[in-house]
Amino acid sequence: AQSVTQLDxxxxxxxxAPVELRCNYSSSVSVYLFWYVQYPNQGLQLLLKYLSxxxxxxxxNGFEAxxxxxxxxxxxxxxSVHISDTAEYFCAVSDMNTGFxxxxxxxxxxxxxxx
Amino acid sequence: xxxxxxxxxxVICKSGTSVKIECRSxxxxxxTMFWYRQFPKQSLxxxxxxxEGSKATYEQGVEKDKFLINHASLTLSTLTVTSxxxxxxxxxxxxxxxxxxxxxxxxxxxxxxxxxxxx
Numbered sequence: 001a002q003s004v005t006q007l008d009x010x011x012x013x014x015x016x017a018p019v020e021l022r023c024n025y026s027s028s029v030s031v032y033l034f035w036y037v038q039y040p041n042q043g044l045q046l047l048l049k050y051l052s053x054x055x056x057x058x059x060x061n062g063f064e065a066x067x068x069x070x071x072x073x074x075x076x077x078x079x080s081v082h083i084s085d086t087a088e089y090f091c092a093v094s095d096m097n098t099g100f101x102x103x104x105x106x107x108x109x110x111x112x113x114x115x
Numbered sequence: 116x117x118x119x120x121x122x123x124x125x126v127i128c129k130s131g132t133s134v135k136i137e138c139r140s141x142x143x144x145x146x147t148m149f150w151y152r153q154f155p156k157q158s159l160x161x162x163x164x165x166x167e168g169s170k171a172t173y174e175q176g177v178e179k180d181k182f183l184i185n186h187a188s189l190t191l192s193t194l195t196v197t198s199x200x201x202x203x204x205x206x207x208x209x210x211x212x213x214x215x216x217x218x219x220x221x222x223x224x225x226x227x228x229x230x231x232x233x234x
Binding site for chain 2: 004009036038043045046101103104106108
């Protein structure tokens with residue numbers, strides 16, 4: 001079984017400042033790792049994912065996450081945030097054996113970007 | 116990108132009544148749909164996996180007789196909360212996996228969720 005921990009329920013930050021949203025996971029098997037974003041009144045959208053290969057993955061809107069196996073972490077970072085990045089961010093894992101079928105989510109981190 | 120809709124977006128009902136929630140994939144076919152539940156300040160928890168034309172697979176601890184799932188077509192799955200009680204009040208989210216040849220690489224697309232309040 002897997003579990004995901006997002007320690008920060010809310011992260012306030014000023015516009016153009018850097019941000020890191022933390023995600024740690026626990027699993028007895030190899031996993032795929034995901035970050036989803038949920039904007040107000042919308043469904044979860046896949047932001048980025050780690051399947052294999054390079055441990056640093058990037059999204060099209062400037063976010064990146066690094067898989068560090070030794071720390072069982074997959075923190076999400078952005079060097080300069082925008083107001084429009086205000087949303088709820090969910091880290092998730094899935095067992096490599098089940099592919100994307102069964103996602104285990106963290107409790108989410110609300111990113112609040114202020115001008 | 117692929118869009119998944121849910122209806123209704125919110126519903127209030129009396130204790131003991133049944134509520135049906137619809138999940139539709141709007142521009143793609145979904146062999147598999149998933150139903151999640153999210154309580155305040157908690158994770159999304161997978162309730163069941165719904166496969167078109169067959170019975171749903173429920174996660175441990177989820178009552179299959181209470182949460183009826185029907186996946187009659189490749190674009191529609193329904194979740195019916197039967198004899199709802201206040202403890203069933205929650206945020207219900209569906210997702211749909213796009214049918215592809217390499218099923219283990221399919222991406223899940225999420226609906227906006229349905230907020231259920233049982234009085």
